[in-house]
Amino acid sequence: MASVVSSSAVGEKINEWYMYIRRFSIPDAEYLRREIKEELASLEDDQDLHLYYSLMEFRHNLMLEYLEPLESQRIEEQPRLSDLLADIDKKQARLTGRLDYYFNFFRGMYELECREYLSAIQFFKKAESKLTYVKDHIEKAEFYFKMSEVYYYMKQTYVSMDYARQAYLIYKDEKKYNIRLTQCHSLFGANYLDVKQYDHAISHFQKAYTMAELEQQPQLMGRTLFNIALCHNNQNNKVEAIPHLKEAIAVFEKAQMSHSLPQPYFLLTQIYFKLENIDNAYDYHKKGISICKEIDDIIYEEKFKFLEYLYMPDPRDTLINDCLHFLESKLMYADIEELALDVAKYYYTKEEYKKASVYFLKVEEARQQIEGGVNLYEIEV
Template sequence: MGESETVANENISTIDIADLLNEWYLRIRKHDGEGAFDLKDKIDEIIPNIELKEDLKYYYSLLSYKHDSTFPSFHTQKAEFVFDQSLLNTSLDEIDDMLSYYFYLNKGTIEFNKNNLNTAINYYTIAELKLRNISNEIEMALYHYRIAKLYFQVRQTLFSINHTKKAQGIFTGYENFDMYLMGCKQLLGANYLDIEEYDLAEKFFLEALNDSKRAKSNIFISSSMHNLAIVYARQKKFEKSVFYINKALECKEYSESKHYIRSIYLLASNYNKINNPNNALMQKGLEYCKEHNNIEYEIKFKIESLIANNSMDKVAFNNLLNQIEKQYLFYDLEFQSKSISNYFKKNGDLENAYYFLERSSQSRNKQMQKEVRK
């Protein structure tokens, strides 16, 4: 959860569609016929040509049904490719409950993608209250899964683990939810990694890896290997980490995904840690970042380049950290500051090691302040 998906052949994301659907819902509620019809026409023009997620298809179906019942004197053409015929046997009260739930759920998702995490949590909390009026276990599982990912992003680890386990418990009782079950294991592993419970993190990532092999899901196989590589890197098992990254990158589909640059960066960082810097790899990463306008990882590669060249230039490191701070990437700022501190400590410069350790601590406080302000 947390990144918008750009759909093929259209310069529009699933978050944009969610926003349009929410606006359509508000127009219907206000009995704004003209506005509702304009939005319906706009949406109907877009969605036949894009890959729409199942929850948004269902939300569209609910809105379409509500639209026709609110404006019965007008004939409208339903988009049959997403219209759920089971709704014909559903009461309007039930549909209203579902619409209200999806409205706040989408509001939460939209704010989550804008990185307004506290606002997103507020909307998700309202969605959970609406969900209590709906007797649908799968919707409850999907809700827990979404909120678990959000709590992971704000480092509310115990909340995230709790919601993940609730989702996992429900999904286990149903067929055809293997991908979500793998996602739950990945999420549990990521949470335990954050609190340095490395044995548990490794356990869940290995389970996710084995499940993804059985499902023959190449992306999940590679992402599980990447996650295991992080576990081993955090434990200073750098050679083992390098092995798993290289295995992940063997998958063409993975290497063409948004995850590719993360693995290349981790690989470059590992080579630095074992005093075997790979300047060609770092240059490759920098070129990729410039080509794809990935400012976050461009800065990270520049930090690794300073380390590879044995720089002890405090100002140069600080300037790069300032750039991270300008992107409001406070968790990255905390991690990078701590990593730079360890680098100076390893090279005997204890004064600057302490300085960057303090900056790491300050960045955690800034993240907390940012969340309080929202």
Template sequence: MSGQIPAVIVGSKCVEWYSCMIQSDFEKATVLKHELKGMIQEMEPDDKVIAYYNLLLFRYNLLIQTPQSNELIQEQGLEHSETEPYLKYMYYFLKGQYEFYEERYTSAVRLYGQAEKLLDQVSDHYERAEFYMRLGNGYYRINQFTFAVSYLNQAITIFKTDKSYRNKELNGYLLLAAIDSELGNFERAEARYIKALIEAQDYPKVHSLILRSLGLNRVRQNKQGEAQSYFEQALKTGNHEHTVVGNKTKADLAFVHLRLDDIGSAMPLLVEVDRWLERHDNVEYKAKRLIYHHLYIERTHGQINEEKINEGINQLISHELYFDASEMAEELSRYYEEKEQLGQALTYAKLALQMNTKQNQLGSVDIEKSK
């Protein structure tokens, strides 16, 4: 029909839209989203372009963290995209991102592994870098640090060739520093964080994440006062306070106050965190909230409800969040050691070791399944 927009023009606009998403240019991505919505309605029939558009729409919704259902891809007919190699790549890549946002990290890595088999269909270097960054982050989340570092370095190498991807490069350094921190290389992590912090002045989102990470690095060293300062700075930077990660920072700051025996300062933050958790099913922070509540706030005649503490630990374990369970067990071990309750301290020290072993086994199984 005359007057219809050629599919090739809409496809080109889709590529531009995806480029904005990779660069995290939210404002321009939103403008293009609305522009493309109108173009798709007036486009000449082309199933491939429509499938690509639907995949990118799913990616956009993930980017702005719009609530999704796991069936959305199927509802939009995106399962048919598997007939085209590039769309099949996008299908697995975006499903992997959905699993990641839902904190099902092992499932995310498996799906990324399927996408990686089709990576030769991706010609754009920066699109490949985005994939490497996502996969590296996935391996980081399941404690497979060797694989994580390899993929993150590949992503950084590509992103650093274009200044417009500077925020992505900094995010890569942020993840490398987080790995150092979790491995106990606190000084090396600190050096990475400080260098990135100086370079991130023009990127408020990244800047706030680095401040948050510096706080977490201090928590792992049991330097609670310093952690408090960094968390407070993060919450005052950009719009961090109003983001999903910002709510995690509020929770972490509240937990610091509890460790410092300042329940009065913790409670207003916990009220905000509870409101957030009512709207978002975040297993990690729901479990930690339960543990800290019964460790520091809710006691009967000074006695801790061990069943509730273990309930929180088991929530982490049942969702395969073994690293978080390990960190929590290590903290509980230190807590009981300071109270001279050595039996309990030993119990949680053993649990921390078991969780580390579980994490390594889980990662190994996941790698095999993704090959």
């Protein structure tokens, strides 16, 4: 006679599953996912439990995509994130309490991965209003960490640092959360980089790299190498940045992490153009834009086009401006600031001062958007 499975027992297993997801323990999380899915078949009438499972499956796949592409893990029967999201959206009206928090938090994470930063912040703000339903301090650390990430990308440095600090203070007293601690060090480093405190930034990045290597996490290793390269580049030590970028590319390629390649390829291409090493610049530009098309990364494809329009013979202002307008539509003002400054400096060195002044003005406009950005993200919940 088959044993009877209770809803409460399956609910406890889903809680345990989420614990493994937050620890990035893929084998344990995968085992429980399969076991819970089988047990749910005998509990078809419990729609709330099925909805809880759907939310957690969505979060499970976000974890997998964050660390490495699903195809490289050879995990079978993994539904696409977009399909899971469409299914959950249909049931959103039934979400209350903690499940409503999970929906908004996980959806914010998804929007963050898609680089839809304003949308991510809006979902995170909705989730924040429901944090009273969350008693687990690790879950609060998860929320603080993701808020820190999205505010970092929007260049709200001190807001990002404060959320990262809150997350770190919780994680550091817990065992088995070394990956999140590694990511906290990376966030500290990235924010220090933005305020040009390079010694502090490199110190945190080096800690993050050592921890990522111990955890055997190539995604985190490659990202940290990229960030160290960015520190050197921003101090105008472009030649010193190159080996770190090449090492990051090698790490990502060995781990078959194509989605992480556009960023180091872009910076390497940009550096070679600025060093007037045109042959290498063309070579990395060709490889980089090919990868973007392969993985459908429209943002970096546009940024590679920008390099082409600026540095290849006869800059094309109309197409350069099209790229900047595209980034503006994504609220990527930090990227606009950087790229418009490159155009301004290019024309300044060519003594085309009128054109240079147009792009210096665009830099100033982008900076004003960044400085006033917090008001953009406040919404009613």
